[in-house]
Amino acid sequence: MKNKLKIVSLQLDGNQFGTKGRKELETKLKEFGKLHVLGSLDENESEESEEEADDGEDGNSTEEEESADESHQSHNNSVTIVELTDSNISAKDFLKSPNMDNFMALGDNRTVLIYEEIKTKDQQDIDSYVKVLMKISAMSNNLKTDVSDASSKCAEYLYKQLFIWAQQEDHLWPVTNSLLINLGLIKGEDKKFKPTWNMEGCYTVIKNIIHKNYFPESIRMSLKLFMQRNLEKNRDLASLKNQIIASCD
Secondary structure, eight states, X not given: OTTOTTEEEEEOTTOOOHHHHHHHHHHHHHHTTOGGGBOOOTTOOOHHHHHHHHHTSOOOOHHHHHHHHHHHHHHHTOOEEEEOOGGGOOHHHHHHSOOHHHXXXXXXXXXXXXXXXXXXXXXXXXXXXXXXXXXXXXGGGOSSHHHHHHHHHHHHHHHHHHHHHHHHTTOXXXXXXXXXXXTTSSOOSOTTOOOOSOHHHHXXXXXXXXXXXXXXXXXXXXXXXXXXXXXXXXXTTHHHHHHHHHHTO
């Protein structure tokens, strides 16, 4: 199972796991975050229940029993595994599971594919867009150069398109608010929300683009202000935040 990280479907119909076996299988799948791929376990009876059922039946001929055993064994060994190969990965697949492998599997056209899937059409799309942006930015300090380079380029493109749209639609404030929340600088309406992505990668991308012409001045100044306030209470990533603040001057 460790080598089946791209598995999307696991069909084990007819296998005699019993209640205990099913629980063990579900536990193992949970460890890999793959419980959702487990199909229904139809005819998942324990051996004891089948033996009890057999006791109530009339005896059959030896040939019939052997034939039934062979058929039963073949049925019990029915295991179907469906995996995603690199060529099967789509932007939707990545958004469902935004990890490094799926990101890289999208190929050189990943940036456009992701943008077309998440591009904002109205104000309600902003937060979803920004969350994807954070998850991609989080990979920008990956130890693998190809991953960090690809994620940095993708994140910059997504930022640029977001800012262009926000200025055209007069939605700079909602975008600013979403960025502040998802960068952990302010609390949103959902007080229980806490960013789970790698903040160092997110702030690294901001540091690399905040001085560019397409970066709106109002968002730049808002980030500077709230980072300064944040540093008074929280020294996490202090050096990186100070570099961003200095770039705003």
